[in-house]
Amino acid sequence: MKKLLFLLALSFTQLSFAQNFDIRTAPTDKNSKNIFIKENAPLVIANGNKTYLYASALNVNNIQSINVFKGENATNRFGEKAKNGALEMTFKPETQLLNLQSFYLEYKISKENQSLPIVLNKHFVDEKEYLLLDKSAIFSVKILDEQPFVEPVLLPRGKAIYIEAMEMK
Structure with missing residues (x-):
């Protein structure tokens, strides 16, 4: 039921917030697709983290509730970053959400x-300050000496922190 609620909210936001979303799908394995917006x-x-x-x-299994905001209601409540709408999610109390700094500490990133x-799952996170990870959704964290991804990631060649995580379906 929570997965259905999340997918409905996501679909609603894609349809109602803007007509020009940059939506790309890239196969991550033969049975799934990664939604990249x-x-x-x-x-x-x-849980208060933007x-x-x-x-x-x-991890959609950890979502307790979702509220959808759009238009002036979204910007009045959450500021200019919400000009394209907002999804407010509340997670179960036992969910451990990691922002950028807590991610570095938890995974001992030097x-x-x-x-x-x-x-993150073959996609460059260009605004690292917005990184937010449900610890239960993370499969692995690695420092790659040479990031091998070309599409859709457009990164200079070289080292990268690679996070493999559960994808929202």
Whole structure:
């Protein structure tokens, strides 16, 4: 039921907030697709933490409730970043959400490596300050010496922090 609610809210936001979403799908394995929304994406507020869907890995099984805001209601409530609407999500109390700094601490990312680009499920997170991860959704975290992804990631070659996580379906 929660997955259905989330998918309905996501579909609603895609249809009602803007006509020009930049929506791309990229196969991550033969049985799934990764939804990647970037331009004109609605703001996501998860337990008070601001993020975007492309900068987050959230386990839909941990969602307690979702509220959808659009137009002036969204900007009055959450500011200019919500000009394309907002999804406010409340997670179960036992859910451990990690922002950028708590992610670095939890996965012992050295100060030296904290300046590296972050790649989440083969997608570059260009606004690292909006990174938000449900710890239960993370499969692995690696420092790659050479990030091998070309499409749709457009990163300079070199080291990167790679996060493999559950995808919202």
